[in-house]
Amino acid sequence: MRIFDPHIHMTSRTTDDYERMAAAGVRALVEPAFWLGQPRTNPGSFADYFDGLVGWEPFRASQFGIRHHATIALNPKEANDPRCRGVLDLLPRYLEKDGVVAVGEIGYDSMTPEEDEVFAAQLALAVEHDLPALVHTPHRDKARGTERSLAVVDESGVAPGRVVIDHLNEVTVKLVRDTGCWLGFSIYPDTKMSPPRMVEILREYGLERMLVNSAADWGRSDPLLTLATGEAMLAAGFSDDDVDRVLWRNPVEFYGQSGRLDLSDLDGAQPTFAGNSILRGGS
Amino acid sequence: MKTLAELRAALGERPWLDEAGAQVRADPGAIGRLVPAAGRKCGGAPPDEAPGWGADVAARAVLLGALPAERVAAEAGEAYRYGDAAEKRAVLKALPLLPIGGDAVPLLHDAIRTNDTRLVAAALGPYATHLDPPAWRQAVLKCVFMGVPLSAVDGLGERADAELAGMLASFAEERRAAGRDVPADALAVLESLREG
Incomplete structure (x- = not known):
């Protein structure tokens, strides 16, 4: 099984995770810029974080044979802090990077006027930089947040096929299915979505434009739940080809729209200095 | 060590790079978006005449070389500061070819x-x-x-x-x-x- 995790926060994960992921078949992933648990208080803090997403983290991933890409944005939570608004001015630089394949995570947390403004501004950046967009839907008041997100996307002029609405569930999937947007599902140990529930959704709504991710981060989460979902699909009678479509070809198609997805040489080439103590960061 | 002119020659015909170089000469600030884009526009294997230089690395060096002398240190510094790992590497490789002394x-x-x-x-x-x-x-x-x-x-x-x-x-x-x-x-x- 080859797996492309379209949403995982590797900055928060250990090298043990990279090893387990590689062994499980994860060959590529996308790390969206998001909240770090501890709120940041100035744009410089974001610049360093973005640097990691296009610098150190892809290097770390490469040590395990995993291709790393990123999405860059000011996340909805911190969009509410006026001290962080200057991050919008940094974005044009980072949205030009080769490893950046979408604008994200953007969207709503508490649906404030500040979030409205920053969401719309970043959809405009997606148009300007010719990138797809990754839209986070809120954990609270999710259905209304999803509807409102779809309305903002509709007004933005970004084609629905270049947008993924993420963290969907049994209720919100219905709102997105017929919009033309892609549908993202975050499989968590005990919240958002589980492998058996995901299989039911795939049965009911089909495989088209469906993206399954672990969204693993600094909270209780599991980077191997993509694999678990693939196994649950097989156990439920889906074919190997179906699993490959959901766990590999769909994310490749979605992020491939950026024109920057680089999956070349995933089989053979090793990093220049592989097989050395750099696996421990030079210790 | 190659000169910037030798690197440019080794890259062969590159209309995008020529246009980008002209933009940098006219508006040095434009380099902030052109250096990242050079990876996509001029990527690939090292040219035969410049082994050890990826085409993207050579192209980025050529762009830095198009900067007016008085702006080189500042703009190269910014390109490094906001560069991804590949851009940072290209700036480092270009340094000995740029008129910046020890800055x-x-x-x-x-x-x-x-x-x-x-x-x-x-x-x-x-x-x-x-x-x-x-x-x-x-x-x-x-x-x-x-x-x-x-x-x-x-x-x-x-x-x-x-x-x-x-x-x-x-x-x-x-x-x-x-x-x-x-x-x-x-x-x-x-x-x-x-x-x-």
Whole structure:
């Protein structure tokens, strides 16, 4: 099984995770810029974080044979802090990077006027930089947040096929299915979505434009739940080809729209200095 | 060492690069978006005439070379500061070809602080003549420690001294005490310093 995790926060994960992921078949992933648990208080803090997403983290991933890409944005939570608004001015630089394949995570947390403004501004950046967009839907008041997100996307002029609405569930999937947007599902140990529930959704709504991710981060989460979902699909009678479509070809198609997805040489080439103590960061 | 003109010639026909270079000459600030884009527009294998230079690295160096002299240090600094790993590496590789004297030494210090082997290696090219001896020796030792081949260190034979030999010897002692291997290229340098 080859797996492309379209949403995982590797900055928060250990090298043990990279090893387990590689062994499980994860060959590529996308790390969206998001909240770090501890709120940041100035744009410089974001610049360093973005640097990691296009610098150190892809290097770390490469040590395990995993291709790393990123999405860059000011996340909805911190969009509410006026001290962080200057991050919008940094974005044009980072949205030009080769490893950046979408604008994200953007969207709503508490649906404030500040979030409205920053969401719309970043959809405009997606148009300007010719990138797809990754839209986070809120954990609270999710259905209304999803509807409102779809309305903002509709007004933005970004084609629905270049947008993924993420963290969907049994209720919100219905709102997105017929919009033309892609549908993202975050499989968590005990919240958002589980492998058996995901299989039911795939049965009911089909495989088209469906993206399954672990969204693993600094909270209780599991980077191997993509694999678990693939196994649950097989156990439920889906074919190997179906699993490959959901766990590999769909994310490749979605992020491939950026024109920057680089999956070349995933089989053979090793990093220049592989097989050395750099696996421990030079210790 | 290649000159910027040789790098440009080695890249062959590149309409995008010529247009981008003209933009940089007219509006140096435009380089902020052109250096990142150069990876996509001019990527690929090293040109035959410039081995060791990826086409993207050479193209980025050419763009930095298009900057007006008085803007080079500042814009190269910004390109490095906001660059991804590939852009940072390209800036480091370009430094000895740019009219900046020793102004970009802080970029070398930044690169040597990282644990990205590509950046540490790129920082020890010809521009590292601007590093003071203690910083240079520490960087060479870090290469050995990280497994960066010492062939990446420009001018190693001329610059290696007794102080570096002492550092390498104690590194080798620690490694052996731990039952670990000492890289062959480090042993060779140590040997030649002892002979010298």
